[in-house]
Amino acid sequence: MDFLNALVALSNFVLVPGIAYGSQLALGALGVTLIYGILRFSNFAHGDTMAFGTMVTILFTWWFQSLGISAGPLPTALLALPFGILATMALVVGTDRAVFRFYRQQKAKPVVFVMVSLGVMFMMNGLVRFIIGPGDQRFSDGERFIIKARTFKQMTGLDEGLAIKTSQGITVVTAIIVVAVLFWFLNKTRTGKSMRAYSDNEDLALLSGINPERVVMYTWLIVAVLATVAGTLYGLDKSFKPFTYFQLLLPIFAAAIVGGLGSPLGAIAGGFVIAMSEVIITYAWKKVAKYLLPESLEPDGLVQLLSTDYKFAVSFAILIVVLLFKPTGIFKGKAV
């Protein structure tokens, strides 16, 4: 019984939030890794692309809510999501035309691209704050829980409850669908194959008649979808604040590098590695230990390895370890 209680407490506070957060990070890291694979630079504007997509989704959500349109038990934001994606697609393709294409033609060094993406980040950040303001926005509605802690306790008779938020369920389901479609696209369609060929060897791909501009445009379109979905899911699960999205850059980059920059499979693995370590290291284990250890050994403190304020330190420490020992990441990413 104690063991079951410990297991439920573990799932409630570590596994479920970790998996949801991991899916959000994985989607974000996929976007970063795709840009890296095709356009060959680290896109610092990714966090703010996510913020922009989420912002448009929120605005449409509010509009739908005022019209009385809702998705029943599901959050209205899911209905608004396609509009957010379309707006983000327009934004990133426009940015590519106006900004990045010039440097591609110049064959500029990657570090120049990174710097340019910094400028883009600035502008997107300003734009988002200008339109929706720098404050916290909550936009989730519908049913809050799939399983409530109390219902779970009554059902099973255990002391510990297990609560699963709707946003967590939606996150995992959506992430699975998006990833499945993405891999199908990359592996089975002609465009997807040309993207992978371009990422593997640019010169060879050009020789075989692949149109680079088309590949780049498709990449941005896919990145827009990934960024908006990841941002909206994160916003539904927690809340939307432009600055938080900017800060998400660090765990997202860490996830992409841990998995191996340029490797989609690696980005997903990296997302979960980062999210799980973050949750495990900042969780106070007292509750679980209480069930598992005999009374005499019960800990006095919270048994928390690091306070939650240091969650960035976790992604960073993992990042440093990977850079030191395996700079290409778990799934052999691109050159060091």
Place this chain on the structure above:
Amino acid sequence: MNQTVKHTLLFAAVGLLLLLEGTSTAFGVFSGSWNSSLTILNMGLISAIMALGVNLQWGFAGLFNVGIMGFTALGGLAVVLIATPATPGAWDAGGQRILLALILGATTIAAAIFVYHRMAGKRARPLAMIAVLVAGFFLYRGVLDPGVEAVESINPALSGNIGGLGLPVLLAWPVGGILAAGVAWIIGKTALGLRSDYLAIATLGIAEIILSVLKNEDWLSRGVKNVVGLPRPLPYEVDLQNDPAFVEQAAAWGFDATTASTLYVKLGYSLLFTAVLLVLLWMAQMALRSPWGRMMRAIRDNEVAANAMGKDVTSRHLQIFILGSAICGIAGAMMTTLDSQLTPGTYNPLRFTFLIWVMVIVGGSGNNFGAVLGGLLVWFLWIKVEPLGIMLMDLLTAGMAEDNGLRVHLLESAAHMRLFTMGLVLLLVLRFSPRGLIPEK
């Protein structure tokens, strides 16, 4: 037009802007107050020093550091640790324990490195290393936590931190540089020698972590409760106003005592900062012209060729990365001294990291004078974009009713125009004038 004349004119233009700020209220942009003008100048001088440090890294060596905020904050911490008086009783209550814990932590990492270098075996080595780290971590926490608790419980409303050494505040400036250099060494050791993007990401991370340490380790920096009333190298305004000799002198110059005292202090800071800036600028110029500087630029322009000529690219990069970060640390200490308070909650990467980048790029990367010009000019713009943005919005929405929702929203959000404008300036300069206002020779 001669190059030198053009560059002198550019600096003169910045001087003119500051002069207008002090004397005129034209266009609703300038405030016509010398106090405001000197405030802008002081922050501009500090920004120029930061830009000098970043220029060393980017302009000389092509290293991309986006953790300037972290190094600046470390400089600020140095001021607290050096200049504030020690909290009575804190050292005995927990200070010694904390110091011991920090030494233990460092020993643990050293031991892990030792194990990694000295042990053989594919399985045993990582396992032994993890064992050392885990054991060391628990030992560290076991020693540290009671000490922290004891220190933080001393008069938490007013202090609750261990205070500092009570030394003159000017000493904190070089110490800030040393602190920043130490952290830069750790980062450089891991991330240099890999792809250029990795350094950027690693510095972005370390900046966030330094900030979260400052915000959460109350025993060190009082966290978000801020350390206020830091000692100053200059006299306080109140003391000046009570000094009859000063008041008399001020009256002779035609100022009232209040204005004169604030101007006196600000001017004093300007002179101090200018002195530091000139010394650093001179050093940077000498470095640029020396064989070392030529080697740096050779490495930047073609790493492979420089490597083939027998230059140790990675350790040269490490060297210049540390130097540049140290300059940012000095500037950070100067800034905290100017504010006479450390407020970890106000550090923001957009303001402290990316704005400095805009300064370097706009001013001219690779040219020290360019970096200084960029620092002064862009800081002036940064301050003035807000009133300009509000004016623009006012103009655009002039036809709308006073209480029109859109008009109200636009006017309220005009402040966020800053980020947008800075991004735009950065992109435009990178595209159309990538060499900046004062290009590299």
